[in-house]
Amino acid sequence: DAMAEAAQQRGPARGGVAVAVARTRGSRRDNEDSHRAGLTLHFRTIFARPPMGTPAAIPDAAALRRMLLAARERTLEYARALTGGQLLGPQLGIVNPPLWEIGHVGWFQEHWCLRYRARSGKAPSLIANGDALYDSAAVAHDVRWNLPLPGIESTLDYLDRVLGEVLERLDREGGAGDLGYFLQLAAFHEEMHCEAFTTTRQTLGYRGPE
Numbered sequence: 698d699a700m701a702e703a704a705q706q707r708g709p710a711r712g713g714v715a716v717a718v719a720r721t722r723g724s725r726r727d728n729e730d731s732h733r734a735g736l737t738l739h740f741r742t743i744f745a746r747p748p749m750g751t752p753a754a755i756p757d758a759a760a761l762r763r764m765l766l767a768a769r770e771r772t773l774e775y776a777r778a779l780t781g782g783q784l785l786g787p788q789l790g791i792v793n794p795p796l797w798e799i800g801h802v803g804w805f806q807e808h809w810c811l812r813y814r815a816r817s818g819k820a821p822s823l824i825a826n827g828d829a830l831y832d833s834a835a836v837a838h839d840v841r842w843n844l845p846l847p848g849i850e851s852t853l854d855y856l857d858r859v860l861g862e863v864l865e866r867l868d869r870e871g872g873a874g875d876l877g878y879f880l881q882l883a884a885f886h887e888e889m890h891c892e893a894f895t896t897t898r899q900t901l902g903y904r905g906p907e
Contacts, residue, residue, distance in 0.1 A: 758872040761880045762864060768887035769860055772802055774906040775894040776853060783903055784849055788842045792897040796849060797831070797841045802887050803856035804831035809879040810863045823862075824855050 756764065776799050784796040793801075804827055812819040822828065830836070830844055847855065863880070870876055898905055 755872065755877040755881060758867055758877075761872045761877060761884070762867060764884035765860065765863065765880065765887075768884050768891065769856070771891040772799065772856070772887060772894070773853070775799075775891065775898070776849065778898075778904060778906045779849070783901070785842055786897070786901050786903075788839070789900070790838070792900055793838070793893070794842050794846075795894070795897060796846050796852060797844065798890060798893065798897075799849075800846060800852045800855065801831045801833060802890050803852070803859045804828075805886050806856075806863060806883040807859040808832075810876070810883050811859065811866065813879065815875070823858055 776795075779795055785794045786792070788794075804822070807822060807827070808819070812822065814820065824830075824847070826845075828835070830846060836844070846852070863883075866876070867880060872880060895905075897903075
């Protein structure tokens with residue numbers, strides 16, 4: 698998605714805080730990558746340096762943990778309400794296949810909070826072909842329904858493993874610096890997809906969580 702592309706292009710600014718901003722675009726590519734029905738959204742990551750003497754607005758470790766867990770709870774509520782053919786759903790330009798989008802949430806968190814290395818590339822993913830399956834900057838919208846995606850249980854296991862390792866790293870290193878930035882970015886990214894999940898559910902007429 699465009700948030701992932703913006704993060705890859707810019708990276709974190711020390712002493713800054715990431716802000717996701719939406720704007721409408723009209724191009725075909727942006728429309729294919731849209732996460733919202735009826736709108737084409739393009740996300741830019743803007744790094745706003747606070748005034749001199751003002752600390753950066755990155756939450757502390759406890760708050761980051763709460764943000765990550767709250768976002769994941771909403772993702773799991775959505776995922777567990779899907780059954781059968783709903784996991785892929787019809788191919789439409791205004792939504793993503795739910796099974797792909799759930800896996801993408803885990804991939805984004807793993808990419809930035811576990812794999813990213815500023816000067817030495819990135820570490821391997823926890824799953825085979827993770828980048829080929831879930832990198833929204835590289836995987837065209839139209840092909841996401843035809844990928845060899847893991848099943849829902851394997852996908853949720855992947856999300857659980859990623860979050861577990863992320864929380865362990867948070868406990869070890871705290872939430873300061875680049876890690877705190879990426880943890881906050883991952884939480885915001887997942888919350889954005891939770892809104893997209895709701896749009897998909899309403900667009901396709903699926904029942905919501907009980």
